[in-house]
Amino acid sequence: MNRYLLDTNILVYIISGEDYKIQRDIMAVISDAYNICEVSSVSMIEVSQLLRKAKIKPRRDWEKENVLELLTNNLNIRILPFTERHVNTLLKLDAGSGHNDPDDFAIVSHAITDRYTLVSSDEKFKYYTGQGLKFLYNKR
Numbered sequence: 001m002n003r004y005l006l007d008t009n010i011l012v013y014i015i016s017g018e019d020y021k022i023q024r025d026i027m028a029v030i031s032d033a034y035n036i037c038e039v040s041s042v043s044m045i046e047v048s049q050l051l052r053k054a055k056i057k058p059r060r061d062w063e064k065e066n067v068l069e070l071l072t073n074n075l076n077i078r079i080l081p082f083t084e085r086h087v088n089t090l091l092k093l094d095a096g097s098g099h100n101d102p103d104d105f106a107i108v109s110h111a112i113t114d115r116y117t118l119v120s121s122d123e124k125f126k127y128y129t130g131q132g133l134k135f136l137y138n139k140r
Contacts, residue, residue, distance in 0.1 A: 017059030
């Protein structure tokens, strides 16, 4: 059993019905019942803001108000709390040059602390593999 932390961009593809932006081999990992796929509460804050500002729209068969329920109940994706342990990792993290997104740092810290493989389309995360991040890159 492998554990994966889905980055916000992967979550957005799933919620918006743009699954085709997820590579076939990565979708197989996400769909495999033997794998555990979870998201940081930080990603859910980002997604909530994107939905609220109508920057993304949920797939046709989903309602904005039901996204959390559909993710957790239908897709078995658990939302993980961001805690003091994650903040401690965050404080030690060496940020890559040109990378200034505090939400990204929090998500990377979450994956490192809990030993998840982070699944993302953000190529900047490769930098953090030297700091303990396990990373699965989804090429768009």
